[in-house]
Structure formats: structure tokens, C-alpha cells
Amino acid sequence: MQTMNSQRDKLTRPQKLEPSVPALPASPAQLFAGGVLVAAIMATVCLFGVWTRLAGQLAVFWPANALLLGLFIRFPRLDTAAGWVGACAGHLLAGFIVGDPLPISVLLTLTNFASVITGYLLLAQPFGADARKLLGAAGVLQLLGIAGLASVAGGLAGSFVGPMAFGGTALESGLAWFASELLNYFTILPAVLSIPTAQHREVVRQWRKSMPPLRRAAPLLALLASVAAALLVGGPGAVAFPVPALLWCGMRYGVFPTAVLSLLTTAWTLVAMSKGVLDTAVQIESPAMLMSVRLGVTLIAISPLAVASAMAANRILMAQLRHLAEHDPMTGTMNRRAFAEQAGKALRSARTARQGVGLLVLDIDRFKSVNDTYGHAVGDQVIVLAANLVADQLPDGPLLLGRLGGEEFAVLLPGADHAHTRAVAERVRQACAETAVDLGQGRTLGFTVSIGASVSQPADAGLDRLLQAADRALYEAKHGGRNRVVLTDVD
Structure with a gap:
């Protein structure tokens, strides 16, 4: 299990760069x-x-x-x-x-x-x-x-x-x-x-x-x-x-x-x-x-x-x-209002292009017990680390990731079909399961997430319907044992 210190000031999309090399002095x-x-x-x-x-x-x-x-x-x-x-x-x-x-x-x-x-x-x-x-x-x-x-x-x-x-x-x-x-x-x-x-x-x-x-x-x-x-x-x-x-x-x-x-x-x-x-x-x-x-x-x-x-x-x-005004101060992700606005724009574009769209709603498993056992400061570290791990696993393009509240996040995937939506959700789930928060003095705290995913292909459904379907899928994931992905079509 990989250990990470999650103290970050702001969430940003990871840059795919070559390993940094010290700048060489200019030649004669x-x-x-x-x-x-x-x-x-x-x-x-x-x-x-x-x-x-x-x-x-x-x-x-x-x-x-x-x-x-x-x-x-x-x-x-x-x-x-x-x-x-x-x-x-x-x-x-x-x-x-x-x-x-x-x-x-x-x-x-x-x-x-x-x-x-x-x-x-x-x-x-x-x-x-x-x-x-x-x-x-x-x-x-x-x-x-x-x-x-x-x-x-x-x-x-x-x-x-x-x-x-x-x-x-x-x-x-x-x-x-x-x-x-x-x-x-x-x-x-x-x-x-x-x-x-x-x-x-x-x-x-x-x-x-x-x-x-x-x-x-x-x-x-x-x-x-x-x-x-x-x-x-x-x-x-x-x-x-x-x-x-x-x-x-x-x-x-x-x-x-x-x-x-x-x-x-x-x-x-x-x-x-x-x-x-x-x-x-x-x-x-x-x-x-x-x-x-x-x-x-x-x-x-x-x-x-x-x-x-x-x-x-x-x-x-x-x-x-x-x-x-548009971002969550702790994680740097979009807040609920900004996510709804940006996701709505992306949905309209996908609908015009007759593309599919996927939506993930993820929740940190047993988060209340983390707060009760380790305190809210550690709970905040888990939330920030989860947000960054999610961002790390998303495809290139606009970062449509928002914090819906508490320990719950949503991700919109324009142009995604069933296979792509499930693949992204599994990468996110696995990354969280394999990473732990560094508590210091040799102690770590692992965590998992449950993910509900909904797909509309083509993107005829509005954001509310996508969220409702993903919430139902998240409920199934939680009650099916947690640390899993459940995908559903929008009715």
C-alpha cells in the first residue's frame, strides 16, 4: 500500500511530465x-x-x-x-x-x-x-x-x-x-x-x-x-x-x-x-x-x-x-453549484454532438468512524487525499470534479460509454484502496470508496436524472459490501 501525505493547498490536475532534471549551465x-x-x-x-x-x-x-x-x-x-x-x-x-x-x-x-x-x-x-x-x-x-x-x-x-x-x-x-x-x-x-x-x-x-x-x-x-x-x-x-x-x-x-x-x-x-x-x-x-x-x-x-x-x-x-466562490476551500474541487453549472454546459455539448456521458458519485466508506476514531483533522486529510486521487485517475480534458458535500464527490465524463465509465471508476476505486494517509510516527490509515455510476448514451438525460441514478447505484455499492463499483443506465 502506497503511503501519502495529503496536506495540499489546492487540487490541480496532475501534469504528465518527464522526471525533472536540473537545468544544465549554458555551454560556451x-x-x-x-x-x-x-x-x-x-x-x-x-x-x-x-x-x-x-x-x-x-x-x-x-x-x-x-x-x-x-x-x-x-x-x-x-x-x-x-x-x-x-x-x-x-x-x-x-x-x-x-x-x-x-x-x-x-x-x-x-x-x-x-x-x-x-x-x-x-x-x-x-x-x-x-x-x-x-x-x-x-x-x-x-x-x-x-x-x-x-x-x-x-x-x-x-x-x-x-x-x-x-x-x-x-x-x-x-x-x-x-x-x-x-x-x-x-x-x-x-x-x-x-x-x-x-x-x-x-x-x-x-x-x-x-x-x-x-x-x-x-x-x-x-x-x-x-x-x-x-x-x-x-x-x-x-x-x-x-x-x-x-x-x-x-x-x-x-x-x-x-x-x-x-x-x-x-x-x-x-x-x-x-x-x-x-x-x-x-x-x-x-x-x-x-x-x-x-x-x-x-x-x-x-x-x-x-x-x-x-x-x-x-x-x-x-x-x-x-x-x-466556485471551489471548495479544503479540496480545491468545484463546489456543488459550480459543478452543476459546468456539468450542465458539458451535457449540452455532448447532447449536441450525440455523444454519451457517464457520471460517478463516490463516497468514502465508513467515514464517520474515521472522524470518531482519529479526529476531524485526520478526516480532512482523508477527504483531501481522496479528491487528489480521483483527479489523478481522470482522463485528460476539463476537470469536471465537484464535492457534493461531506465525503461525497461527483465526476462527469463527457463522451464516455459504459466501458469507459466503468474503467475510470475502477481506477479511482483501486487507487484509493491502495493508498494510505501518513499519520506520522510510522502509522498509516487506509480507506476505500464506494462508487455509483450512471450512463446516458446518447446524453439525453439531464444532470438531475444522472445524479439520481448514480445515487441509487451508490446505495447498492454500499449495501453490497463497499469498496466496489455499481453501474446503471439512466431510466
């Missing part, structure tokens, strides 16, 4: 490839940044530092010595291509790294978790604070290097560097840090499935229309035209899409102004005016991201509340 070839990749990315974005330079000034939009920091935080496999060397090489290569003198190129690279390293040291700490996840107002404010400190570091370094590279005073260079870094960090970092994982992609798939295409596209169309209006109307207020549409995107699309749209809108606004495509009647060749524009655009970018983060946190909270 992989490290080199990662470094080359980082170098190529940095050289490309640095050249883009140089393209946006105004005469004698910093680049209007410099994505390299924020992108590098985001990549190292979001993709730790790139955060290696080879990755950092590659980043440095990418900066120097871009300087060489555009003809910057080597000493100036080295100084500019060191200044950029002063900002990146400061942000990296802050974001990588445990207290930076909210900023890395960008959930809720706390995450946005924390990211803004970290971006501000990294920008201060860049500004301090820039106050020394700026006069040598671009002329001007130390104060002007420091302020310009600070404003540039703050803008770049707060528009680029959120987009990189929120790149979706597989779990996020599943959420997006469900969202797309639940929302009509026109409704999904409306915020994006509004954003495109606002950009077109900015081009047509022009003037100083044109930079704010996209704000309502971006806020709408934040409410509809989530953090990552909103961050990307905000980044693209911000980058387009700054580059279009610097190239004369967007006529705002603002002379950004003036260092003071350019800093004002950068800070203003940064503040514009904060609003949609804050809305998207708040909406994401709200959706998580609502999902948690929904889970609590």
Missing part, C-alpha cells in the same frame, strides 16, 4: 551566441538612436539603455558576462559606424552603463518584484521610482561626459541626459518586462474568444485616428491627441499591448517632431524645450500604463474571488 557556444545576439541588438538600436540626434545634442529617442536593462531582467539567460560584453561591443560598434572618435564613444558607453547598472541593481532586488510584474498602482509607481534613480545616475555621469561630447554646460548636459533616460525607461521598460509568458498567452486567447473582433479593434482604430488627427491639426496640443485612445487601450488590452502601443506612439511622436513630420510649432532644437517635451511625453505615457496595470490587478482579484 550558447554563451557566445547570447553575447553576439545582445551585441547585434544594441548596435541596431544605437544606430537608430544616433539617427534621431539633433545637431550638437543627445538623441531625441535613445532606446538602447532601457532595452538592455529590460532584456537582462526579462530574459536571465542573456544576463551573463558574455551578454554584458556583447552590449558594450554593440555600443562601440555603433559609434565606430557613425564615426564617433573612440575616446568619446568609450565615454558615452560608460555613461550609458552607469544608468543601466543602477537600474539593474534596483530591479533585480526582491523589493523590485512589483515593478517587474507591473501589477497595480504599486508596481507602476515602483518602476517610476527605479527609472528615476537610474536616470539620475545617467544624468550625473552625463554632466561630466556631455560637455566633452556635445558641448554646453554640465548642468544642461546632466538635465538633458536625465530627461532622456527617464522617458526611455518609462516607455520601453514596461513593454519588455511584460512580454507574455505561456500563461499570459492563454489569458489573451480566452480574451479574444470572449470579445467580438470589432470591439477588440475599436481602441486601436481610435489610436490610429488620433495620430492622424495630430498630423492634420498640428500645434502644441497635438502630442496629447492620442491620450484618450491610449487610456481606452489600457482598459481593454492589458499591460503588454498597452505598453507596446504607448511605446510606439511615444517614439513616433518624438521622431516625427525631430524630423518635421509632426508640426507642433515647438522648436525642440532648444535643449530646454527638448527636455520639456521629453518630460511631458513621459507623463503622457504613464497614464495608460497605470490604467492597464490597475485593470490587470483587478482582473486577477476578480479571478481569485470567482475561484473562491
Whole structure:
């Protein structure tokens, strides 16, 4: 008999995975490839940044530092010595291509790294978790604070290097560097840090499935229309035209899409102004005016991201509340109401497809004596272990398992015939009979279950009739000696 400790926080479907193997360290070839990749990315974005330079000034939009920091935080496999060397090489290569003198190129690279390293040291700490996840107002404010400190570091370094590279005073260079870094960090970092994982992609798939295409596209169309209006109307207020549409995107699309749209809108606004495509009647060749524009655009970018983060946190909270309302807190299975709702949906689908359906109702044998002899704490362990064992034996697909009350559970098997229903029931019965609760100090407690099963083929019967038939079969199993399966057809 297998012994198990049944203390589990939540029931989940078992994952059929290969035995876990410790992650192997990256090979020299992989490290080199990662470094080359980082170098190529940095050289490309640095050249883009140089393209946006105004005469004698910093680049209007410099994505390299924020992108590098985001990549190292979001993709730790790139955060290696080879990755950092590659980043440095990418900066120097871009300087060489555009003809910057080597000493100036080295100084500019060191200044950029002063900002990146400061942000990296802050974001990588445990207290930076909210900023890395960008959930809720706390995450946005924390990211803004970290971006501000990294920008201060860049500004301090820039106050020394700026006069040598671009002329001007130390104060002007420091302020310009600070404003540039703050803008770049707060528009680029959120987009990189929120790149979706597989779990996020599943959420997006469900969202797309639940929302009509026109409704999904409306915020994006509004954003495109606002950009077109900015081009047509022009003037100083044109930079704010996209704000309502971006806020709408934040409410509809989530953090990552909103961050990307905000980044693209911000980058387009700054580059279009610097190239004369967007006529705002603002002379950004003036260092003071350019800093004002950068800070203003940064503040514009904060609003949609804050809305998207708040909406994401709200959706998580609502999902948690929904889970609590629909699941048994002890076993993690669906409660009776949620089981009836989900089973009803599955029955209607099976009926439409003209498939059969099976229902199991199982009860732990002599459970009252377990409580009386060992106490309710041990009884709870038996219930939790039984729930997990049942889940382990069910076929792949939606987990239609619910706790009807006390020590009684129900399982719906869409598409099942008599043979399949009996086979699943026997696997569940045998698994319970062969497993015991570990009571500690070398003591164990075994238990068995009796199962009543009903089949409707095709699935013409409703859930109530299936439950009634399975209850009658369970009564026969109990009175036939327990630890057995009795199967019946629905009348």
C-alpha cells in the first residue's frame, strides 16, 4: 500500500511530465551566441538612436539603455558576462559606424552603463518584484521610482561626459541626459518586462474568444485616428491627441499591448517632431524645450500604463474571488453549484454532438468512524487525499470534479460509454484502496470508496436524472459490501 501525505493547498490536475532534471549551465557556444545576439541588438538600436540626434545634442529617442536593462531582467539567460560584453561591443560598434572618435564613444558607453547598472541593481532586488510584474498602482509607481534613480545616475555621469561630447554646460548636459533616460525607461521598460509568458498567452486567447473582433479593434482604430488627427491639426496640443485612445487601450488590452502601443506612439511622436513630420510649432532644437517635451511625453505615457496595470490587478482579484466562490476551500474541487453549472454546459455539448456521458458519485466508506476514531483533522486529510486521487485517475480534458458535500464527490465524463465509465471508476476505486494517509510516527490509515455510476448514451438525460441514478447505484455499492463499483443506465 502506497503511503501519502495529503496536506495540499489546492487540487490541480496532475501534469504528465518527464522526471525533472536540473537545468544544465549554458555551454560556451550558447554563451557566445547570447553575447553576439545582445551585441547585434544594441548596435541596431544605437544606430537608430544616433539617427534621431539633433545637431550638437543627445538623441531625441535613445532606446538602447532601457532595452538592455529590460532584456537582462526579462530574459536571465542573456544576463551573463558574455551578454554584458556583447552590449558594450554593440555600443562601440555603433559609434565606430557613425564615426564617433573612440575616446568619446568609450565615454558615452560608460555613461550609458552607469544608468543601466543602477537600474539593474534596483530591479533585480526582491523589493523590485512589483515593478517587474507591473501589477497595480504599486508596481507602476515602483518602476517610476527605479527609472528615476537610474536616470539620475545617467544624468550625473552625463554632466561630466556631455560637455566633452556635445558641448554646453554640465548642468544642461546632466538635465538633458536625465530627461532622456527617464522617458526611455518609462516607455520601453514596461513593454519588455511584460512580454507574455505561456500563461499570459492563454489569458489573451480566452480574451479574444470572449470579445467580438470589432470591439477588440475599436481602441486601436481610435489610436490610429488620433495620430492622424495630430498630423492634420498640428500645434502644441497635438502630442496629447492620442491620450484618450491610449487610456481606452489600457482598459481593454492589458499591460503588454498597452505598453507596446504607448511605446510606439511615444517614439513616433518624438521622431516625427525631430524630423518635421509632426508640426507642433515647438522648436525642440532648444535643449530646454527638448527636455520639456521629453518630460511631458513621459507623463503622457504613464497614464495608460497605470490604467492597464490597475485593470490587470483587478482582473486577477476578480479571478481569485470567482475561484473562491466556485471551489471548495479544503479540496480545491468545484463546489456543488459550480459543478452543476459546468456539468450542465458539458451535457449540452455532448447532447449536441450525440455523444454519451457517464457520471460517478463516490463516497468514502465508513467515514464517520474515521472522524470518531482519529479526529476531524485526520478526516480532512482523508477527504483531501481522496479528491487528489480521483483527479489523478481522470482522463485528460476539463476537470469536471465537484464535492457534493461531506465525503461525497461527483465526476462527469463527457463522451464516455459504459466501458469507459466503468474503467475510470475502477481506477479511482483501486487507487484509493491502495493508498494510505501518513499519520506520522510510522502509522498509516487506509480507506476505500464506494462508487455509483450512471450512463446516458446518447446524453439525453439531464444532470438531475444522472445524479439520481448514480445515487441509487451508490446505495447498492454500499449495501453490497463497499469498496466496489455499481453501474446503471439512466431510466
